[in-house]
Amino acid sequence: MSDSKPKFTPPTVTDDLSALEKVKQWMEMAAQYDENHDTELRSLMHLESAVFSPTPANPHAATVVWSLTIPSSMCNMAANLHGGAVALIFDICTSTAIMAASSPGFWDMGHVSRTLNCTYLRPAPVGSKITIESQVVHLGKRLGMTTGVIRGEDGKVCYTCEHQKAVVGVPVL
Secondary structure (H helix, E strand, O other): OOOOOOOOOOOOOOOOOOHHHHHHHHHHHHOOOOOOOOHHHHHHOEEEEEEEOOOOOOOOOEEEEEEEEOOHHHEOOOOEEOHHHHHHHHHHHHHHHHHHHOEOOEOOOOEEEEEEEEEEOOOOEOOOEEEEEEEEEEEOOOEEEEEEEEEOOOOOEEEEEEEEEEEOOOOOO
16 A cells, blocks of 8 residues: 655745745645644644744744634543644644744754643633744754643633654754
């Protein structure tokens, strides 16, 4: 049985792309893989903003904000966002923050999760609109860390995460 999915080819990051354009480009590339576990989620998420704002303390600072109305397909039996769906949302959204901070030859070839630690503070019910804010805390040559916060319609924090990543596709040091 052959796999008919296209081979992964990361988008080309150039210096003239804005943070927003880099995130959109990455999501368009991901849409080529239309039968993955995150297909439905990607189609329901709305990109609100993507900002790259380097500082002396964090030269790779980036923030990406998404919104999502929670569908029943991502809920548990209590009609609240399922814990596994929370982790999937954070995995995607925090990864897009890295794309907002990427540059040619730096975190532009893809990355994989090392750890994804989620904290569940309060439920988000089906049909409610949530906002997902992700930030780059650190990007080194090979390892990086992002954080994420999901807020309910009332602005209260529902879930948080710390997501550590490893870059792939870099030459051996």
